[in-house]
Amino acid sequence: MTGLAQAAPLRRRRPVARAVEGQELALVAVIALLWLALSVGTDTFLTGSNLRNIVFGVAAVAIIGIGMTPIIVTGGIDVSVGSMVAVVMVVVAKLIRDSGVSAPLAVAVAVGLGLALGCVNGLLVSLGGIHPIIVTFGMLNVFRFVALRIFDSKQVTGVPDTLAWFGGGQAGRGLLGIPNAWWLAMVLAALMWCYMRYWATGRHWYAIGNDATAARLAGIKVRQRTVAAYALTGALVGLAGCVLIGSGGLVQQNAGTGLELQVIAAVVIGGTSILGGRGTVLGTLLGALLVGTVTSAITLLGWRSELTELFIGLFILVAVGVDLVRERRRSAR
Amino acid sequence: MTTNTAAPDQTREDRPAPGRERTQWTRAVRFVLSERVALLSVLLVVVVAWFWFLGQNDYLVAPYDADYLASALETMVPLCLLGLAEFIVIVSGRGGIDLSVGSIVSLSGMALGFMVGEWGWPVIPALALTVLIGGILGAINGVLVAYLGFPALIATLATYYAYGSLALVSNDKAPISTKPIQDLHSLTRALDLPVVPDLPLQVLTFLVPTVVVVWLLVNRTTFGRRLYAIGTNDVAARFANIDVRQTRFRAYLAAGLLSGVVAVVTVAQFASARPDAGSVGNGMALPAITIAVLGGVAISGGLGRVAGVVVAALLVVWLNAGILLAYEGSDGSQVQLFALGAVLVLSALLNAVTLRRRGGAR
Known part of the structure; x- marks a missing residue:
């Protein structure tokens, strides 16, 4: 990824990006078209329960994506979030089952634990001078080991519904019948969008992603901002863990496997450049929504569910392909 | 896009700085620390000696002897070959990486299952065709990355999903294990060799020839030289009249x-073509990338050696084999995860520290 740095000077960015970038408008259009087609084509798509399922199904991915976006904007990546979620889930599930802790304390533990794990990644990346993908590949294994140790070779059964506010059940419904988890994702995304757009420290992430050396020379605390991005993702992973535990029941040992790729897919479909320096959390939210819509559509149309991944793959290629074409046109102008 | 500290060539590292006296001992330590193959070899000897010692003193559930080590090589074959695949792709630079190798294994394995198991094609052409199908799937990645300019991580993430999905759909999630497929198992039987311990057949028929071919390809052909050239510096390679796109495509x-x-x-090993062969657990790509990086391949491209990857694969396989004997039940496989992650991060950390001290401030 480092080798791509030479492509960066070719890119001419407007100093202040437009409020909504082209990719996001296109995504909104695609999602709207899909929803329209599906509501006409099937009679079960446009029902409250189905829409609830769609947004709840992608809420965890969207919440983690809100943290993954700044990481990718700085030119990094975190492939360990799936294992992190497993650690958070097993610890919190055992706490609320065995010690009967209250919901606020459980959330605090989840966020704190996620934050700590995220800091480990961030410190290794920024102080160790190791490429993010190597650090997080390594920590993917280490965190999974930690989680399996705490699981103690047994899945956690009979988890009480302490965290039902986050869950997909009746107790998890908020305003307008929309799941609280999705509200949470939207509120966090809105905060993050403002932060990354209007706060100086938020803009620093873009500067680091465009050219880390130039950013450092311009007085940006590159290491501190990098650690902040990974730590933030850790905290959000904690919240996502709460969503995934939700109404309780069962936490399996393979919790969170493959989640990292779903999150990265949502971020990338949302128009964030994997080379760093460009992207918004609004796009990530829309990317997650698109993935959720496709998953639901394939079930409703009665196609084989394995085809979902084929479509996710194609959407990634189309989203990035469109971006590449626009990029070329922009640099040719 | 962290600032890259892993720039200097490994082979130049053991040259002592001018004007400074060094004893043989410090020079040896420096050599081991900076030369990845030497470091891994030392680690390999330590690991094998340690487990052998544990085995002699009855700490292990079964003896850690030559026969056990030889049979453990069975798991090394896919690991090492995919490690070499990642090695070639990562060396090609510009963020080169291939997340889709596991899905390619699943999909071309299913193709083999259909050709031999369902349609009854003759075995030898079918095997060649399977490798060719793998090549075609890799070529799709190559077109996306080299000619269309997709970032490698994204292109192969997309094809990881797409190929994996096609493999699952192809036979409705069911494995193919008809009689002709089961007969393929003879390709991977344990050999009954004199003097040396009984090696699995695929080590001699698949692993060794492929390693030799890859070594020749990388070190003795113009393609290999070009590969390192584009990985080290894309632009300089273009000015040197190298067809950068074609070279990257071939990687x-x-x-x-x-x-x-x-x-x-x-397929031969499991006597069954499984649609999820390349995606169970953490999949095949992650361990393969781990092996390549552990073997000293710089993720920024242009740096790495075949020997490093092979020794790294050997180290991981024999370490895992020892861990399985040292722990009972599922504890062993958990400790394997930890060992793989810790070894990867520590070796990368060591690499960064030694290179930074050598190369001065970042």
Whole structure:
């Protein structure tokens, strides 16, 4: 990824990006078209329960994506979030089952634990001078080991519904019948969008992603901002863990496997450049929504569910392909 | 896009700085620390000696002897071949990586399952065709990355999903294990050798020839030289009149072909073409990338050696084999995860520290 740095000077960015970038408008259009087609084509798509399922199904991915976006904007990546979620889930599930802790304390533990794990990644990346993908590949294994140790070779059964506010059940419904988890994702995304757009420290992430050396020379605390991005993702992973535990029941040992790729897919479909320096959390939210819509559509149309991944793959290629074409046109102008 | 500290060539590292006296001892330590193959070899000897010692004193559930080590090589074949695939792709630079190798293994393995198991095609052409299908799938990655300019991580993430999905759909999630497929198992039987311990057959028929071919390809052909050139500096390579796109395309093609070989080995080993062969657990790509990086391949491209990857694969396989004997039940496989992650991060950390001290401030 480092080798791509030479492509960066070719890119001419407007100093202040437009409020909504082209990719996001296109995504909104695609999602709207899909929803329209599906509501006409099937009679079960446009029902409250189905829409609830769609947004709840992608809420965890969207919440983690809100943290993954700044990481990718700085030119990094975190492939360990799936294992992190497993650690958070097993610890919190055992706490609320065995010690009967209250919901606020459980959330605090989840966020704190996620934050700590995220800091480990961030410190290794920024102080160790190791490429993010190597650090997080390594920590993917280490965190999974930690989680399996705490699981103690047994899945956690009979988890009480302490965290039902986050869950997909009746107790998890908020305003307008929309799941609280999705509200949470939207509120966090809105905060993050403002932060990354209007706060100086938020803009620093873009500067680091465009050219880390130039950013450092311009007085940006590159290491501190990098650690902040990974730590933030850790905290959000904690919240996502709460969503995934939700109404309780069962936490399996393979919790969170493959989640990292779903999150990265949502971020990338949302128009964030994997080379760093460009992207918004609004796009990530829309990317997650698109993935959720496709998953639901394939079930409703009665196609084989394995085809979902084929479509996710194609959407990634189309989203990035469109971006590449626009990029070329922009640099040719 | 962290600032890259891993720039200097490994082979130049053991040259002592002028004007400074060094004893043989410090020079040896420096050599081991800076030369990845030497470091891994020392680690390998330590690991094997340690487990052998534990085995002699009855700490292990079964003896850690030559026969056990030889049979453990069975798991090394896919690991090492995919490690070499990642090695070629990562060396090609510009963020080169291939997340889709596992899905290529699944999909071309299913193709082999259909050709031999369902349609009753003759075995030898079918095997060749399987490798070729792997090559075609790799070529799709190559076109996306080299000619269309997709970032490698994204292109191969997309094809990881797409190929994996096609493999699952192809036979409705069911494995193919008809009689002709089961007969393929003879490709991976344990050999009854004199003097040396009984090696699995695929080590001699698949692993050794492929390693030799890859070594020749990388070190003795113009393609190999060009590969390092584009990985070290894209622009300089273009000015040196190297067809950068074609060379990078061929790197992904080679990774696809190697994945096709792994598909053959995997199908034969399990006596069944499984649609999820390349995606169970953490999949095959993650361990393969780990092996490549552990073997000293710089993720920024242009740096790495075949020997490093092979020794790294050997180290991980024999370490895992020892861990399995040292722990009972599922504890062993958990400790394996930890060992793999810790070894990867520590070796990368060591690499960063030694290179930074050598290269001065970042």
